[in-house]
Amino acid sequence: MPHREEELRPTHICPVAPGAPPSDPTEEPKPSQAAQFTHGTLTRSQLDANPFVQFHRWFSEPSLAQTVPETVTLSTASLPSGRVSSRMVYLKELDSRGFVIYSNFGTSRKSRDLASNKFASLCFWWKTMERQVRVEGVAERLSAEESQVYFDTRARGSRIGAWASQQTSVLEPARKAEGSQTSEGEGEAEDDGRAELETRVREIEARFQGQEHIPVPPFWGGLRIIPETIEFWQGRESRLHDRFVYTRINGDVGQGGEAKWKIERLSP
Numbered sequence: 001m002p003h004r005e006e007e008l009r010p011t012h013i014c015p016v017a018p019g020a021p022p023s024d025p026t027e028e029p030k031p032s033q034a035a036q037f038t039h040g041t042l043t044r045s046q047l048d049a050n051p052f053v054q055f056h057r058w059f060s061e062p063s064l065a066q067t068v069p070e071t072v073t074l075s076t077a078s079l080p081s082g083r084v085s086s087r088m089v090y091l092k093e094l095d096s097r098g099f100v101i102y103s104n105f106g107t108s109r110k111s112r113d114l115a116s117n118k119f120a121s122l123c124f125w126w127k128t129m130e131r132q133v134r135v136e137g138v139a140e141r142l143s144a145e146e147s148q149v150y151f152d153t154r155a156r157g158s159r160i161g162a163w164a165s166q167q168t169s170v171l172e173p174a175r176k177a178e179g180s181q182t183s184e185g186e187g188e189a190e191d192d193g194r195a196e197l198e199t200r201v202r203e204i205e206a207r208f209q210g211q212e213h214i215p216v217p218p219f220w221g222g223l224r225i226i227p228e229t230i231e232f233w234q235g236r237e238s239r240l241h242d243r244f245v246y247t248r249i250n251g252d253v254g255q256g257g258e259a260k261w262k263i264e265r266l267s268p
């Protein structure tokens with residue numbers, strides 16, 4: 001008979017040596033030694049004076065072509081609670097002012113957070129190059145006209161989906177009609193809330209039937225993160241990583257115009 005604690009031990013968690021941190025993803029985990037970052041180095045002389053140019057250089061690195069380098073974690077926080085939330089999104093554009101993603105701004109958690117707090121951050125991790133980029137700044141909505149340009153490039157199903165999904169709102173299971181109970185193994189599987197979404201999709205499809213042009217929903221569109229800081233991180237051996245942070249020094253975040261940037265090396 002196993003000890004009670006052994007019975008309760010989860011079996012789906014990878015074992016690590018007692019007290020050892022989880023392994024780095026860059027090497028096979030070793031029980032007593034963490035993996036090393038050895039891919040490259042980053043020095044000040046390699047950096048472009050403009051962080052957008054520098055980002056583009058890293059983003060265009062050929063070895064990232066096999067991956068999805070535009071996948072990025074977006075974090076927001078609501079006020080006054082200060083609760084932070086993070087989620088993956090796709091970076092869709094990088095212009096001279098900032099990093100653009102597209103999403104729902106009606107019902108999603110990010111939209112609720114941003115309504116009370118305009119600050120947001122992005123964090124990219126590019127494993128093949130052992131590189132991380134962190135962006136912190138102010139978020140601003142793109143206009144409907146700007147958002148429409150991207151919306152038009154989406155597959156029809158995704159455009160319908162944007163209209164149909166009240167992102168992050170709860171989908172309630174359909175109530176069973178009285179007397180409609182089926183015996184086990186018979187009939188349709190019980191609805192878990194998916195039916196409400198699919199009904200909504202059918203309604204939206206009917207609404208735009210025969211119509212090639214679909215307007216961007218008023219609650220959907222682009223969000224530009226206008227950076228105040230951008231940090232470039234290159235993994236190095238012995239955790240002595242190279243880190244450089246660009247800080248905007250002309251102070252007019254969100255005002256456009258040519259920004260000036262200070263570059264500093266950070267301790268790993």
Ligand SMILES: Cc1cc2nc3c(=O)[nH]c(=O)nc-3n(C[C@H](O)[C@H](O)[C@H](O)COP(=O)(O)O)c2cc1C
Binds near residue numbers: 101
């Ligand atoms: C790889 C990946 C990419 C995603 N891209 C987007 C995106 O570009 N826009 C978006 O709204 N949600 C995207 N999602 C879904 C979000 O992670 C999230 O579920 C959704 O935006 C609702 O989050 P919120 O309620 O916290 O705002 C993506 C998810 C994954 C896993």
